Amino acid sequence: MFKNRIDAGRRLADVIDDHDVEADVVLAIPRGGLPVGRAVADGLGVPLDIVSARKLGAPWNPELAIGAVASDGTVWLNESLIGEVGVGNAYIEEQIEREREAAEGKVERYRGDRPPLELRGKTVLVVDDGIATGATTIACVRQVKNAGADRVIVAVPVAPPATVERLYDEADEVICVETPPYFAAVGQFYDSFQQVTDEEARTYLRADEADGGGESDQE
Helix, strand or coil: CECCHHHHHHHHHHHHHHCCCCCCEEEECCCCHHHHHHHHHHHHCCCEEECCEEEEEECCEEEEEEEEEECCCCEEECHHHHHHHCCCHHHHHHHHHHHHHHHHHHHHHHHCCCCCCCCCCCEEEEECCCCCCCHHHHHHHHHHHHCCCCEEEEEEEECCHHHHHHHCCCCCEEEEEECCCCCCCHHHHECCCCCCCHHHHHHHCCCCCCCCCCCHHHC
């Protein structure tokens, strides 16, 4: 479906433009969302920053998201799943604190000394390379709303229809290039889906970058 993340970002920017969205800021979810976000920000002519959240995994299966927490401590919990599997409050609180620190550390590592962009009163695009369950995306959307954004739009190259519907409960709009009904993982929709390194991730945030850094063609 997509050659690589830069290709996906450019195609996403075209779809966003077709929706007549006048965005003020693009916030990418690192690391995989950064090359996509860079292409979107460049295509729309708006600044790029990051927003980070971490999944809260179940005790016996870290990949099963019982919730997520953003770097500012904003939390989303899957209450129905928590009740179904019987996860205790002590475990949840421990996970929230640990994963919040990890999300905060990621922001500091990639943003460095740059101050965060002002979001109050702005139309903000939250961008990733794709969404599976939407847990971390929901936490990110809530953080952006808490920061005073006037409108929050989730924009991604690919996500399953059920996840898109779930995100409409949180975001003002969801823009998705493709919504395939058969969805196993985000990477299946990319010809090249190599991991984004920390150094590469930082290059996408440099204010003078005009085309997603020098490594985009190697993805």
